[in-house]
Amino acid sequence: MSTEGGAQPPPALVREDHDGPQQRAPTGEPLVEVRDLVKHFPITRGIVVQRSIGAVRAVDGVSFDVARGETLGIVGETGCGKSTTARLMMRLLDATSGEVRFEGQDITRLRGARLKALRRDMQMIFQDPYSSLNPRKTVGSIIGEPFAIHGLEQGAGGRKRAVQELMETVGLNPEHYNRYPHEFSGGQRQRIGVARALALKPKLLIADEPVSALDVSIQAQVLNLLRDLQRSFGLTVVFIAHDLSVVRHMCDRVAVMYLGKIVEIGGGDALYGFPRHPYTGALLAAVPVADPGVPRRERALLSGDVPSPANPPSACRFHTRCPKAQDLCKTEEPQLREQDTGTRAACHFPLSHEEVVQIGVRSAG
């Protein structure tokens, strides 16, 4: 489990990230394009007459693409806006402004039948396998519900067969068709959630912290299942998690969010091996490594807590906690720019490779 040393190609050669409006991924049109997405939740005062006295800027201008067949990870700490981004992509929330284009079509203003049709193509897996399954329904009817909603597999026999096939695909015993959620363990419940999400053969699967409620040994079962399904169905997946090791394992590309913004996005190897944004570096340095043989280096710890998204710092939002911050960072907001490693980072003074090693990033290439 050693993490040290090893010859790596020079950073400049490890280019893999292309996105943004001008730089399309070479594999054709992306499945999802998110542009300047904003979600502000108003803070109100008063009971009868509610006045808005401010806003929580949960997502504040986020742009990225998801290429067909890839797994994009979104990481960040509590309150960084990663789950809100996912809910906006799913149209579970309405965006304040900005666009989400799915197969080229802006979906942020779709309604009625067209929205319902869209929902067949995108499905979600939730964090808590206990609260995301209706305890009064049998597993068969939970997994079969998407068919019922969209009027598919009408015959009772056909639907049962389809559900049992799905149960088999995710590693559940099809004979348990008539059992209730409480008869299953946490890992099995999460498999039920996966089966339900796959029922309509979606083009996009959004997994929001799918394994954080599970024990380690069970977590690995679900991660392997998701990876197998992703490979065999060619699914496009957006994978949201706070566990950086899990995201590393699952994702081709990774976006790091801080206070409603993407601070760095790029291919997994480049982002973990050669992080350029100081926040990415700090996150990676903070991960405890299950190997006491790794010499304990002095780690640069971030001081303080994440500021409130209701009142984020000016310009670069990380400047209040950033060890490299200078005056420019307080006055001018940095844009996502291509770095020498192929990732794109929003930073005026990106980390050098020496600094990455110095702050104790154990995945440094």
Added chain:
Amino acid sequence: MSEAPADALLRVEDLHVSFATEDGVVRAVDGITYQVQRGRTLGIVGESGSGKTVASLTTLGLTRSKRSSISGRVLFEGRDLLALPEAELRAIRGNEIAMIFQDPLSSLHPFYRVGAQLIEAIRVHRDVSAKQARTRAIELLGLVGIPDPQRRVDEYPHEFSGGMRQRAMIAMGLANEPKLLIADEPTTALDVTVQAQILALLERLQRELGMAIVIITHDLGVVAEMADDVAVMYAGRIVETASAASLFADPEHPYTWGLLKSIPTLAGSREEDLLPIPGTPPSLIRPPSGCHFHPRCPYAQPDHSRIDPKLEPLTGDPAHHVACLLAPDLRRRLWAELQAGRMPEQALAAVGLQGEPS
């Protein structure tokens, strides 16, 4: 851990804890023995329901009830805590042994100011004036790195962030300079950068105050960074215990292998699949016969469902104990195969064994 060095601060001997429930008797802790040396850190690792929390709560007498039955000995500086009456135990709890919990929001009282809760913790055990206790409370908040403690001492828990609440909990635990701090998943509810701060804080405080720590966690990374010694629990028992260096370098128990191989690492190869432990943890009402791990163990042999393994020292490393029925040389070869990237079935074939058909 059969020999008892005189300086062991805490020594738990053959502890059994069971609870009577509607469904039957839950044997949450099923005969565990371990010890904690002064100034050292013991990590207890296990999944939900392995008994790691119940074992520690029992140390502090927090599982005493009509429905529980407890046997064994918990020797703290030679005194058996299990035999102490509640009043005497209360003098030790929060004073010589302190505990911090996973969820700082539900362990702090929402109605009282943080300072008032700290002052209470101090005055329960110390005959000091409210004013002196308040000065001490401010000092403690400063010690655990809460900025502006003079002002913060008068705030309510909801005004603190998650990381600051956990710092306040630690301050409360440290109020009476305990000899032993039991930390039950102290960072599980926290973000990774805050977790790093809290772990660094615990290490600093241990250096400065010389207390022993028992850290209970499911996170092998946290254990590797914090612990001097590690005990791995499964289904109410300790299946392996060793120094941290030895446990991570040469793990002996198939369950420990399973844990190590099922976590993704930051620098690991993406191409490698994780090796999950098949199945789910057993019921503690009707635990499996023989080795409790045998139904999930890829290397189990037919007689493992009949024989109950004892936690025994290794010949090469007497501090390393393991409860496994496989022969030591066989275990070493299996682990070498797994380290070389083989699947459990391939490893079995390579050492010339057959798995128990399940």
